Amino acid sequence: MSNIESGIGLVYWPGLEPLFEAEASALTSLEVEVEAFWFQSPREPNKLSLDYAALQRITRLPQIKVVHGVGAALGTCATPNQAHLDAMCESIKLLDAKWYSGHLAFNRVKNPHEDYATGFLLPPLLSEDNLHRLAGNICQVRDRLQLPIALETGVNYLRRQxxxxxxxxxxxxxxxxxxxxxxxxxxxxxxNQINGRMAVEDFLSPLDPARIRELHLAGGFEYQGFWLDAHSGLVPDEVFEIARDLVPRLPNLRAIHIEILPQFVPGVDLAELQDQIKLMQQIWETRATQLSSWYSVPNTLSSNLKPPQDCTPENWESTCGALVTGREDSIDTLWQQRLASDPGIPLFMDLARTFRAGIVVDLLKMSSRYMMLSLGKETFRKLLKKFWKCQPPQAFGEVECLQFAHWIREQDLDLALLDNLLDYDLALTAMGRDNQARLVAFDCEPMALLQALGEGGLPAQIPSGRYELELTPD
Amino acid sequence: MESDKFDLADIEKMVIKKPVRVTLPREVAYDLDRFASIQKDILGKLGCSACCSGHDIRWEFEQHFVVDQKLNIRSL
Structure with missing residues (x-):
């Protein structure tokens, strides 16, 4: 294991810079979800490019950097995507990252018959067969990245089989x-413990404490009868308690990071977050220097039963993906039917859809508002559902929006200004990628329309005419 | 033989008026959104979604933000 200690830190998002930049910052480590700062070429799905300006800004922050992968999770039986690995290598080099971590989950279904993103991290098939497949893939990733790899323990909303x-x-x-x-x-x-999947100590007991390189701490909230790993704000006391018990048993701990999603950052009191950073620092100081006591292993771990014969890693990923994305695949066998009736499936489906809807209303903001205000929110929701039925999720926000814009134009809605607004939103989004000026045609005075929508309403009257809105970069 | 002459009205119709051009800097475009409390910067929005198994609040916030039919903006 690499001896570089990164220390305590946060997962980086714009908006958190004051915590990293402060001269007296206690943060020594910074974890970057680099794929959030990549672009996928709308016309060439295999072409990925980096947002160099954003990554350079991160590079200039004084903390040690580690990279966390999200877009190509490590818990899939599909072989690693080479374009993704190339972009990851470049990002790692740019940031001089000390290690790479990825999820023990899958978020893409790829087999000879289909290839699509699931839009959400889903649990892998926990079988001996899959162990061999995943281990082979992880070795390939490590060989390509030439860095130590840490596998992130996932949340699993499904019942145990x-x-x-x-x-x-x-x-x-x-x-x-x-x-x-x-x-x-x-x-x-x-x-997982709160949701009845597995008690924390049961999960920890079979692990080798010497392999635990990093901890993530985060917050969540209750939703539809489940506790969600939502990264929605401050870390609950119970999570700190577990960390307090765990850290003195870990001889090779290299970092602890708190995770907060960017959309929750404005709602977080930075002073309270500073207090939690101090607490994290105290816990960090208790890390072990050698192996000591560990949680006792229960007498029986895995049952001697094996998965049903046709429950192969490919079939598991294909079935889960189809259920969560709402694809009409056949659900024939008993294990598939049981999976389909698991209460976790509608939850995964709902959560995946809220992310898709979040991307659309965020990046196609004015068009979405115009549709919600003109057609009603319920009709807009129905349109989104219809779109989701036709198109699987896209890993990249801009591509998801381009697909939705293309699809919604084909619906021939009786909305005179929708085309103008879609062009506007897409132009603004594309400027985020290339910082190039753009010209957008409007059939009405654009500022009156945009100001009204910006206020959350439709304008009473808009002068019609031929207008061009020139969007200029910063 | 037909005359090649046009009257004034025809000439006016033939003149293609240039569209009115309005310039809007990108930063100001984002400021138009009154509901800009959620990460105004485009940075990080175009790529992959963040590492999370939770609920995306952007959708709920946006639905609550648009005015209702009585033109009341609901506070969040």
Whole structure:
């Protein structure tokens, strides 16, 4: 294991710079979800480019950098995507990152018959067969990135199946086979405990504490009877308690990071966050210097049962993906029917859809508002649902918006200004990628329209005519 | 033989009026959005969604923001 200690830090998002830039900042580590600062070429899906300006800004921050992957999770049986690995290598080099972490989950279904993003991190098949597949893929990623890899323990909203391997045993065996480290997401394992999936100590007991390189701390909230790993603000006391108990047992801990999603940053009291950073610092200081006591392993971990014969890693990923994205695949066998009736499936589906809707209303802001105000929110929701049925999610926000814009234009809605507003939103979005000026035609005075929509309403009267709105870069 | 002459009205119709051009800097475009409390910067929005297994509040916030039929803006 690499000896570089990164220390305590946060997952970086714009808006959190004051905490990183402060001269007296206690933060020594910065984790970057670099794919948020990549672009996918709308016309060439395999062409990925980096937002160099954004990444350079991060590079200038004084903390040690580590990279966290999101777009190509490590818990898939599909072979790694080379274009993604190329962009990841470039990002790692640019940031001089000390290690790479990724999720023990899958977010793409790829087999000879289909290839689509699921729009959400989904749990892998916990079987012996899959262990070998995943270990091989993780080794490939490590060989390409030339960095230590830490596998992040995931949240799993599904019920345990009798034939599944024990969550902790699966993680322990996989890390042993792939010779990789563990990113212990304390909020995830606490979430799994609250939701009845597995008690925290049961999960931890089969793991090798020497492999735990990093901790994630985060907050969440209750939603539809589940506790969500929502990264929605401050870290709950219970999560700190688990970390307080865990850290003195970890001889190779290299970093602890708090995660907060960018959309929740404005609602977080930065002074309270500073207090939590101090608490994190105190816990960090208690890390072990050598192996000591660990949680006792239960007598029985995984059952001797095996998954049903046709429940292969490919079939599992294909079935989960189809259920969560609403694709009409056949659900024939008993395990598929059981999976389909799991209460976690509608939750995954709902959460994946809120992310898709969030991207559309955020990036196609004025068009979305115009549709909601003109057609009513319910009709707009129905349109989104119809779109989701036709198109699988896209990994990149701009591509998702381009697809939605294309689809909504084909619906021939009786909305005179929709085309103008879609052009405007897409131009503004594209400027975020290339910083180039753009000209957008309007059939009415654009500022009156945009100001009204910006206020959350439709203008009473708009002078019609031929207008051009020239959008200029910063 | 037909005359090649046009009257004034025809000439006016033939003149293609240039569209009115309005310039809007990108930063000001974002300031138009009164509901800009959520990350105004485009940075980080175009790429992959963040690492999270939670609920995206942008959708709910946006729905609550648009005015209702009585033109009341709901506060969040």
């Amino acid at each position: 009798g034939w599944e391997m024990h969550d902790g045993e699966f993680t322990a065996k996989l890390c042993g086979m792939a010779d990789c480290d563990i990113l212990m997401d304390v909020h995830n394992i606490w979430t």
